[in-house]
Amino acid sequence: MIRFVDATKIYSNGVVGLKNVTVKIDKGEFVFIIGASGSGKSTFLKLIMHEETPTEGEVYVNGYSVHNMPKSEVPYLRRSLGIVFQDFRLLPNKTAYDNVAFAMQIVEALPREIRRQVPLALGLVGLSKKAKAYPSQLSGGEQQRVALARALVNNPAVLIADEPTGNLDPKTSMEIMELLDEINQRGTTVIVATHEKSIVDAMKKRVITLDRGELISDVKKGSYTNED
Amino acid sequence: MKIRTLRLLAKEGTKNVYKNKLMSFASLATILATLFVLGLVLLIIVNVTTNLEAKKQDLQVKFYLRVDATRLEEEEVALFIEQSRASGVVAEYQYESREQAYENAKKDLKYEALMEGLTPENFAVGYFVTLTNPNDSDQFIARLKLFSGVDSQWITYPKQELERISGMVRVFNYVALFVIAVLMVISILLISNTIRLTVFARRKEIEIMKYVGANDWFIRFPFIIEGMLIGLLGALLSHLLTSQAYGWIKDGLNTLFNSIKISGLQLVEFGELSIRILVVNVLFGVTIGIIGSFMSVKKHLNV
The missing domain is CATH 3.30.70.3040 (Alpha-Beta Plaits)
Structure with a gap:
């Protein structure tokens, strides 16, 4: 599903993003990527979604060789992923419904498909009643739910979340994590980069720890401190 | 891309014109101003050339x-x-x-x-x-x-006279060509700058589209439709404005010519040129709109 083979990313300014990382994430897994700021969490995710390419090594995602992929294929890679960001990244001049529908329009889904799937996705994240609201009319938690609905609506094989709860209060954060867990239960691979200890500890999932770009531990049913 | 998608994107571009009112207005004003000046320059050229050619006919x-x-x-x-x-x-x-x-x-x-x-x-x-x-x-x-x-x-x-007039027409044509070229370069810079500003204000939007997996044409097309519509609207408005302004100038000059007893100078009727000026305006406006959008979006597509 996702495989890093000796992947290294050195940015043009010399900063090491990732160093010789080899790791494999299987279909249906739920994985936390943890580490302090600058540890390489974001770089790890950026390599998966081809926002960056590795300086050395190989990265495979959903059958695509991300390390040497033609530019024209990038949209197809991204359509096989659902991506959620800390700052939600919703289109400000579209309603919640239209934001979710947009992801389906991109893959040229039939209008009838869109009319069926979008309410389902919004229902799944508990936002059926806010379909017509614009992002500015929604709370942070609600905006993140819309982003989740958008990430899910095309049934991606992998869902990537970069600090999805970074801008949310603890209660809302827990709700979002429960949603991610639910999505994972339905078969989607979920990868979450976070530095929120309480969440990682509570969920008892696989934890990959990065430090200064290096993979320093990879524990099944781990916690933030990797005591077990 | 499917027809259905193209229709959807065209609709999207049309909606964006009024959703981004302020920027649309700024682009529209720039295109309008440039085409207006271009129209007047074209009219001056046509008038001078016509009068010189008429002089040649008198020989x-x-x-x-x-x-x-x-x-x-x-x-x-x-x-x-x-x-x-x-x-x-x-x-x-x-x-x-x-x-x-x-x-x-x-x-x-x-x-x-x-x-x-x-x-x-x-x-x-x-x-x-x-x-x-x-x-x-x-x-x-x-x-x-x-x-x-x-x-x-x-x-x-009067061979010499003919050569003198032909020479004048030639020189005038070079000057006119130069003025138009300068005007075009200025307007392209001005307009693409305005459009770049519009696109810059919406670069986040473009970035988000890229992350959701939109390909370049999916992102570009609404912007191009938007540029085209603004260009078209600017061309039509400029045509109205040019015809009004030319009417006033023509009346004023005719009165002046009569009062200082210059005869034989004839200002061309706008009606005769209307279609030609309109075609130039529309072609120029729409092309500038499309090229401007295309170039400005391009920079932000590399995400």
Whole structure:
């Protein structure tokens, strides 16, 4: 599903993003990527979604060789992923419904498909009643739910979340994590980069720890401190 | 891309024009201002060129037959001129018979004593010929000289005048071309700058689309439709504005020409040029809109 083979990313300014990382994430897994700021969490995710390419090594995602992929294929890679960001990244001049529908329009889904799937996705994240609201009319938690609905609506094989709860209060954060867990239960691979200890500890999932770009531990049913 | 998707994106672009009112207005104002200036410059060029060309038309080939030309020789020349008119080489001509020449001379000469003893038979038949294309004059005159009845010493054509006017037209055309080129470069810079600003304000939007997996054309197309619509609207508004402004300028100048008694200067009616100016405006506006959007979006697509 996702495989890093000796992947290294050195940015043009010399900063090491990732160093010789080899790791494999299987279909249906739920994985936390943890580490302090600058540890390489974001770089790890950026390599998966081809926002960056590795300086050395190989990265495979959903059958695509991300390390040497033609530019024209990038949209197809991204359509096989659902991506959620800390700052939600919703289109400000579209309603919640239209934001979710947009992801389906991109893959040229039939209008009838869109009319069926979008309410389902919004229902799944508990936002059926806010379909017509614009992002500015929604709370942070609600905006993140819309982003989740958008990430899910095309049934991606992998869902990537970069600090999805970074801008949310603890209660809302827990709700979002429960949603991610639910999505994972339905078969989607979920990868979450976070530095929120309480969440990682509570969920008892696989934890990959990065430090200064290096993979320093990879524990099944781990916690933030990797005591077990 | 499917037709359905294209329709959706076209609708999206149209909606964006009024959703981003402020930026649309800024782009529209820039396009309007540039096309307005371009329109006026084009009108000035057309007017100057038309008037210069009209001056060229006024130049006539004047020639006289020999005084002792026979009737047969006169008829040969008359036939040639008539045929030339039928074939379009000659636009129009005036014929002056011996009698008319005699009468004219009598009118012109102050001292009647000078005319004493002269009869119409002492005068020559004359022709004043306006050529359809003044540049044909050399060839036309060469053919005239072949006729025995034509007095080749009395063929006159203001060749120098023609060359002077042709030179002026040429120089003016170069100047006009230069002005238009400068104007175009300025407007492209101005407009693409405005569009770049519009796109910059929405770069986040473009970035998000990329992350969701939109390909470049999916992102670009609505922007292009938007640019095209703004360009079209700017062209139509500028056409209205140009026609109004030209009307005022024309009235003002005509009054001025009349008051300082300049005759022969003719301002072209806007109606005759309306379609041409509109076509130039629309082509220019729409092209600028499309190119501007295309280039400005391009920079933000590399996410």
